Amino acid sequence: MQKFKRKTNNPDLRSLLLIGVFAVCCLGVVQAALVPPNSQQIFKLQNTVSLQGLSGTEETRYTFETELKINSVWSQGEDQLLEVSFSGSRVSAPGLDHQVERPISQIPDRPFYISLVQGQPHQVIAHTGRDQSLLNLERGIASLLQLRFEGSEELDVSGHCRVAYNVKSSTSVEKSKMDCALWDLRVNYHPEEALGVSQLSQEQVSYELSADGALLRAESVETHRLTPAAKPDAGSTVQSSLLLQHAYQGAEEVPQLDVPSLEAAIESLLEWYRVFQLEADVDSSISELKQQNLEKLLAQSEDQLQADDVGKSSLALLYVQLLPLARLTKQPQFKQLLQKHTKILPQLVDLLGAVQTFEAHNATFSQFYSDAATNTEQLELLEKYLQSLAVATHPERRIIEHLYGLLKVDATNKQSALRESIIQTLATLTRQSGFDGNDLLLQQVRAFLLEGLGSKQPILYIRALQNLQDVATIEALLEQAQTRQEPNLAVAALQALKSFPARSFNVSHRQQFESIFYQRRRRFDSSARTLALDVLLALRPSAEQLGHILDYLSSTDRQFEIKKYVLQKLRMLAEMCPRFRGLLRQELAKRSKVNNYHVMGQKGLTTVLRRQLSQSPAFNESLLSTQEVQQGILKRGSVEFLLQAGHAQASSFKLGIYTAGLGAVVGDGDASDESDPIPADDELESGESVTAGMEISVQGSQLRPLIFFSGQTELMGHVWGGTASDSTPAYQATTLAQDHEHYIVLASGASLHWRVLGARSVDLNGKVGFSLWNRNAQTEIQQNTGSAVVGHVAVGFTYAKLVQDFTLRHEPKLSLKADLDFYSGIKLCMQLQRPEQLLKQTSTRSVFLQEVGRSYAKHVHSTINHRTPGCTFALNQKNNEMCNLIFSD
DSSP states (O other): OGGGTSOOOOHHHHHHHHHHHHHHHHHGGGGSOSSOTTOEEEEEEEEEEEEEETTSOOOEEEEEEEEEEEEEEEEETTEEEEEEEEEEEEEEEEOSSSEEEEEOOOSOSSOEEEEEETTEEEEEEEETTOOHHHHHHHHHHHHTTOOOSSOSEEEETTEEEEEEEEEEETTEEEEEEESOGGGOEEEEOOSSGGGSEEEEEEEEEEEEEOTTSOEEEEEEEEEEEEEETTOTTSSEEEEEEEEEEEEEEOOSOOOOOOOSSHHHHHHTTTTTEEEEESSOOOOGGGGOOTTOOHHHHHHHTGGGSSGGGTTSHHHHHHHHHHHHHHTTOOHHHHHHHHHHOGGGHHHHHHHHHHHOOHHHHHHHHHHHOOGGGOOHHHHHHHHHHHHHHTTOSSOOHHHHHHHHHHTTSHHHHHOHHHHHHHHHHHHHHHHHTTOOTTOHHHHHHHHHHHHHTTSSOHHHHHHHHHHHOOGGGHHHHHHHHHHOOSHHHHHHHHHHHHTSOGGGOOHHHHHHHHHHHTTSSSOOOHHHHHHHHHHHHHTOOOHHHHHHHHHHHTSSOOOHHHHHHHHHHHHHHHHHOHHHHHHHHHHHHTOTTTSSHHHHSOOOOOEEEEEEEEOTTSOOEEEEEEEEEETTEEEEEEEEEEEEETTEEEEEEEEEEEEESHHHHHTOTTTTOTTOSSOOOSOOOTTOOOEEEEEEEETTEEOOOEEEEESHHHHHHHHHHTTTSSOEEEEEEEEEEEEEEEEEEOTTSOEEEEEEEEEEEEEEEEEEEEETTTTEEEEEEEEEEEEEEEEEEEEEETTEEEEEEEEEEEOOEEEEEEEEEOSSSOEEEEEEEEOOEEEEEEEEEEEEEOSSSSOEEEEEEEEEEEEEOOEEEOOOHHHHHHHHHHTOO
16 A cells, blocks of 8 residues: 555656546445445345236235344455344235235244355355245345446346346446346246247346445346237236345444454354355245145046037136146056046046156056057057147156157057057157257167158158158158159158258258159159148248249149149238238239239139138137149148247147049049030049048147048948948047246245146047939038136245236137039039137236234136137138039029
8 A cells, every 4th residue: 555655746647546546436336345344234125026917907916024134244355244134024915905914923033144255245154944935035135235337147046147237326336137047947848939938037126325335225126027928918927126225234243253264254154054055946835736636626527527528618727727736646546547537538548648747658558558458448548648648748758768669569560550659659759859869769769760661651650750850851751752653652751841840951952842843853743742832932932933933833734723722822921921922023023924814813723721710819820721622622631720929830730631533433524524614633543542531730740640431442331321421520639738837036036936738629520421313522520629728827935925827718619611513513612610709818816925923815806708700711712603603502
């Protein structure tokens, strides 16, 4: 210090010294202790946590207040040890007409300690008997003392955070916290963004200091907005403020620890204390399921788990209510439930598939699988379990290993339906698990499926590769698409490739898809070509590439149904995407040979359309329908339900129907008539067999297909016997949709638990009427769906807790009717209808004051209904004309 006392006449040096002194005055408070050494300071601590629904309802909140006596018991330079004691602690919450307050007498009298290194909180030294919730509160108090004035990262009670400081003056500082590690402690999450959750979190901390740098006031205000991604107006907003307000300086003398270092000071406390880092641990008691039992709840609700309840929202709601308890259940209890509730086994195996634990998996297979001795009913239940499991997003690895091992068992080779379901489920679970490319299990599954391409049933393994979606299999699938002479194998391979994300393909892959669509090397089935086009358009074509597609419309290719598909696909994309619409207009303007009625008014019955099923305030759902027609007969059709969340979308259910060889049965004698408005496409190969079937995909997981008939003899048996004229179930199941759970640690140390579970119960049935005498056919497909989403938010600490439970229920229905008249020419009329929908949104918010002399609880209920009117969807003008002709009489 002596050098600062020496006098200097150098003006430049004096100027530098003045600048330095000014900087120290403005920023030197960083070095000043927030709690002066050797002193006693009394602070008031207040923590208010509020929970509010997003529909503008009144908030629910609790407030914790206490007085803190902070003694500086050791200091040396910028290092310091603070002793902190609680007194006069209490919690309160709003009552019906007054504030309800309860004193807390159980907080231990023993103080806790905060060590500061270079002026910043470093560790908390607390008594070993303190509960997790109270320890987190002490960490939150310590974290409020973290004031650096600069820097971009900090570690405190919320974990590692990005921070930004705003020094407003020498006595006022603000700090913004972002992306804290403990704001998103995920337990489960859904990889599809539209089926996940949306979270917006932020925290602002403001400090007021005295002229000498002592702490006068520190307040943290944080907000967490939590919503299902597909329903942003449902959910919760949690806000927490933690205020540390200086009251006065204590009069007591503060004895100092007579030790040479901070480490020695801490060491002197360790007989009764332990050292803890600032980063908090979740208080797991916030998510405990108290006084609940799966067996008891199942017994109470068995009447709602009957087969007649499939397709209703009541079953979907019960399903997600049972799931958290089922995930805590062990194998012996599962086996007892399966043995006891034999009348609802189909619904129980759906539930066990959603559980995704090895306990549930073992219980199911040990109950129903007996190698070669397994009977038909048991095989059907196992297949149903596997279909539910296939939608899982976080299965235990041991489940995948067990399924892979089953494929090595001889008995499964003779149980073809079960074996195929195992293969499809195995592939889907391997993808959902997100294994590293070098993972041994992934390599084994991949090798097994690729080896299967050379078997007698290659299409089975192609479908499994569609579920696997492993980029390492793209080349093998492209080879199958381009070299296989059987049309169904090439179509299956391209359908598998279409399921891959567009980012999976490179320039070489694009060229091969172009080769298939434009038939540069050989002829391809029309379905293979349209699938190749779908991939090309998903790859975002350039102006030149889009121009080539438009030029194809004016080519001499007589496959008018493909041209109709191209045109409708381009129009649909233009309606959805402004960028693509502009590019399409630009390229059409350059091509007068394309941009005219002769080309743009293509012949054909093929239909590609997208229609909005529902929108906010209900869920944003749309329907994508593709009906590929050949010679007036539906060749391949699909109806897909898409759930949208912003720019993200997820397939919730897809129904596909395929046929081959039906032209020979319909026998259109007028096909060669020049007056026929639908010219025939390429001649069918003479060896094409008569087949029809259904393909079902649930949330992107392809299930084992259903074969309606294979061969003309089987078809005629259905026609003469009328076996298809009655409504027949095609798919009945309840499966998991949303599946998200995570924790957040607030700045006060309070733990927040956030869980969203959703389920869809689907009842899909259909019937077909066929008359060779009248030369007509009628088809009707009816889908009844019951959907439920349940959200649960709980936040608090030992002495107070806030809870919100909300439910969303709706029952969307859809019917597709198709009338085919082939008496004179071919006329096909399709009608797509949706009845009125009701979405019911309920919410219950509760506040609990607990572990106090007299507990207190308050509950607030609210219900909102949203109605969506029914409608018949317009398909296209050609369909309208055909319907008018068929129903003209």
